[in-house]
Amino acid sequence: MSNNASSVVGPSGRTGPPAVNLARKSRPAESAIRVVLTSSAFVSVAVTVGIIAALIRPVLDFFGEVPFGDFFSTEGQFAVLPLVAGTLMVTVIALLVSVPLGLGAAMYLSEYASRRARKFLKPTVELLAGIPSVVYGFFALTFVTPTVLQDLLGVQVNFTNALSAGLVLGVMVIPTIASLSEDALSAVPHSLRQGSLAMGANRMQTTLRVVFPAALSGIAAAIVLGMSRAIGETMIVALAAGAQKNLSVDPREGMQTMTGFIAQTAGGENPVGSTSYNTLFAVGMLLFVITLLVNVVSIALVRRFRQVY
Amino acid sequence: MPANAAYANSRTPAGHVPDPLVDAHDGESRGLPDMPPDPVMEAFGLNVYYGDFHAVHDVNLSFGRHEITALIGPSGCGKSTVLRCLNRMNDLVTGARVEGEVTYHGQNMYARNVDPIAVRTHIGMVFQKPNPFPKSIYDNIAYGPKVTGMKVENMDDLVEGALRGAALWDEVKDKLKQSAYGLSGGQQQRLCIARTIATKPDVILMDEPCSALDPIATARVEDLMHELRSDYTIIIVTHNMQQAARVSDRTAFFTARADETTGNRTGLLVEFDRTSQMFSAPRDKRTEDYISGRFG
Numbered sequence: 001m002s003n004n005a006s007s008v009v010g011p012s013g014r015t016g017p018p019a020v021n022l023a024r025k026s027r028p029a030e031s032a033i034r035v036v037l038t039s040s041a042f043v044s045v046a047v048t049v050g051i052i053a054a055l056i057r058p059v060l061d062f063f064g065e066v067p068f069g070d071f072f073s074t075e076g077q078f079a080v081l082p083l084v085a086g087t088l089m090v091t092v093i094a095l096l097v098s099v100p101l102g103l104g105a106a107m108y109l110s111e112y113a114s115r116r117a118r119k120f121l122k123p124t125v126e127l128l129a130g131i132p133s134v135v136y137g138f139f140a141l142t143f144v145t146p147t148v149l150q151d152l153l154g155v156q157v158n159f160t161n162a163l164s165a166g167l168v169l170g171v172m173v174i175p176t177i178a179s180l181s182e183d184a185l186s187a188v189p190h191s192l193r194q195g196s197l198a199m200g201a202n203r204m205q206t207t208l209r210v211v212f213p214a215a216l217s218g219i220a221a222a223i224v225l226g227m228s229r230a231i232g233e234t235m236i237v238a239l240a241a242g243a244q245k246n247l248s249v250d251p252r253e254g255m256q257t258m259t260g261f262i263a264q265t266a267g268g269e270n271p272v273g274s275t276s277y278n279t280l281f282a283v284g285m286l287l288f289v290i291t292l293l294v295n296v297v298s299i300a301l302v303r304r305f306r307q308v309y
Numbered sequence: 310m311p312a313n314a315a316y317a318n319s320r321t322p323a324g325h326v327p328d329p330l331v332d333a334h335d336g337e338s339r340g341l342p343d344m345p346p347d348p349v350m351e352a353f354g355l356n357v358y359y360g361d362f363h364a365v366h367d368v369n370l371s372f373g374r375h376e377i378t379a380l381i382g383p384s385g386c387g388k389s390t391v392l393r394c395l396n397r398m399n400d401l402v403t404g405a406r407v408e409g410e411v412t413y414h415g416q417n418m419y420a421r422n423v424d425p426i427a428v429r430t431h432i433g434m435v436f437q438k439p440n441p442f443p444k445s446i447y448d449n450i451a452y453g454p455k456v457t458g459m460k461v462e463n464m465d466d467l468v469e470g471a472l473r474g475a476a477l478w479d480e481v482k483d484k485l486k487q488s489a490y491g492l493s494g495g496q497q498q499r500l501c502i503a504r505t506i507a508t509k510p511d512v513i514l515m516d517e518p519c520s521a522l523d524p525i526a527t528a529r530v531e532d533l534m535h536e537l538r539s540d541y542t543i544i545i546v547t548h549n550m551q552q553a554a555r556v557s558d559r560t561a562f563f564t565a566r567a568d569e570t571t572g573n574r575t576g577l578l579v580e581f582d583r584t585s586q587m588f589s590a591p592r593d594k595r596t597e598d599y600i601s602g603r604f605g
């Protein structure tokens with residue numbers, strides 16, 4: 001018994017079996033789950049790295065043949081600035097629609113709606129996010145442009161135009177902004193609202209001056225996500241914004257966006273490896289960089305103005 | 310004292326189960342012992358329900374001007390509920406229903422034409438857990454005057470005055486623009502008091518304002534209450550009997566009684582008297598048991 005491997009020699013030299021078993025046990029399920037979770041985390045990183053790697057070759061090829069100045073130019077076959085301007089125009093219109101409506105919906109749901117109304121309305125709002133964007137694009141082309149803009153509002157717009165695409169894009173982004181902002185507002189502790197109301201503030205003051213600032217970082221994240229979706233959205237702009245590069249400030253005209261250009265070029269008859277085909281990778285890279293910048297800048301801004309509670 | 314009769318009658322002989330709906334003083338015998346001479350607020354027949362649950366039964370109370378009134382009693386007896394009725398904070402609780410009257414300078418604040426927001430500008434509230442806004446110290450104080458549309462000649466002076474009034478000025482005068490969250494818990498609670506007095510209320514309600522504080526911070530807040538008493542009427546809920554004895558002029562003792570059929574515990578007022586009287590010679594057996602720690 002005293003030679004048993006599991007026996008313990010105590011400080012006093014006393015030998016015997018241990019009173020409690022503290023020996024290491026192997027837990028195969030635990031290790032397996034760990035491996036699975038770790039690899040799934042790495043997959044997303046690997047995909048991102050892979051995408052960038054895949055972009056780099058054709059981008060380098062492209063800039064081997066086309067000088068930088070021809071790419072970042074307002075005119076010419078490879079000019080990208082009209083596309084950037086188109087994206088900017090459509091995104092700004094979309095944000096003008098989605099930020100006020102999305103935040104308004106979020107404030108209503110979080111601060112004003114009764115529990116029953118919220119239970120019904122929030123899923124309804126989120127349902128909007130599930131509509132395929134091609135449906136939105138079709139809706140912009142066949143309803144918003146001819147019926148809403150031309151007939152009802154009497155705006156002289158082209159068949160494809162940035163205004164209609166931007167408006168519908170804005171509607172598409174509303175649920176993203178509304179739902180995430182509502183989460184941010186609801187997460188603000190109740191005690192802050194009570195403190196404000198107990199001082200004689202009304203509900204609107206409490207919402208705008210206490211709850212809203214306290215939720216600002218979450219709201220900013222919601223807007224940035226909405227903006228990224230607007231910048232990256234392809235189907236709506238491909239259908240409704242037009243397929244012509246057009247450096248204009250008039251939203252009634254059609255103008256191609258970066259994503260619209262990529263969709264057109266990839267689906268077109270440009271031979272793989274040709275310079276015009278490689279343009280799409282250069283534009284894609286630029287789109288990637290712009291989205292990244294938008295995210296980085298807004299994260300920095302949010303850090304700066306964030307109120308912790 | 311003739312009013313003693315009410316208490317003599319309510320004393321229940323041992324073994325006799327008291328009728329849960331008849332209490333120390335019903336509406337008739339509201340002649341409480343030594344009532345405050347100059348009441349700012351009074352509650353008459355106050356009953357509070359949360360849905361079907363009868364939380365507080367028939368409370369009659371009177372709060373004297375420039376006095377500190379303490380509400381004490383075991384947990385769940387409805388102290389916070391009563392306190393929230395006094396500035397209509399119960400309006401914000403879904404399912405809460407208030408019956409009876411609460412008068413403020415003779416006006417029933419539950420009358421149909423009364424604006425709860427206006428009520429709250431006169432009757433401020435300090436909560437159990439410090440709840441400063443996620444803003445700078447300065448903005449925390451300036452918030453109330455701004456939202457209530459107070460005419461302020463010099464906001465800096467008002468902020469300084471409020472912070473001095475809450476005995477916090479010397480500790481924060483060099484960091485007014487910093488976040489209130491950088492303060493200690495006790496400082497945050499005094500900031501909340503400063504924030505409340507910045508709007509120049511008439512009455513300040515405090516719900517266990519020291520329960521999250523250490524003894525030193527507690528002592529500071531208690532000192533502060535003594536100073537504030539000359540300008541404000543204060544009503545404080547506390548679990549700390551010594552604190553009630555130290556700071557208050559009058560004390561109201563509540564307890565909860567279980568309904569025989571449903572088992573719901575309904576809170577009611579047992580005794581209301583001068584603090585010195587209540588702590589030296591309580592008139593009700595239940596008060597005596599609670600004060601001497603023989604409760605439950």
Ligand SMILES: Nc1ncnc2c1ncn2[C@@H]1O[C@H](COP(=O)(O)OP(=O)(O)OP(=O)(O)O)[C@@H](O)[C@H]1O
Nearest residue numbers: 359364383384385386387388389390391402574576
């Ligand atoms: N919002 C609410 N909804 C439903 N019931 C409530 C609500 N607030 C309080 N109650 C109930 O009302 C009764 C009185 O509660 P209250 O918070 O007033 O007690 P209290 O005396 O302040 O207790 P404590 O000393 O623990 O703070 C309790 O039974 C409680 O469960």
Ligand SMILES: [Mg+2]
Nearest residue numbers: 388389390516
């Ligand atoms: Mg309480």
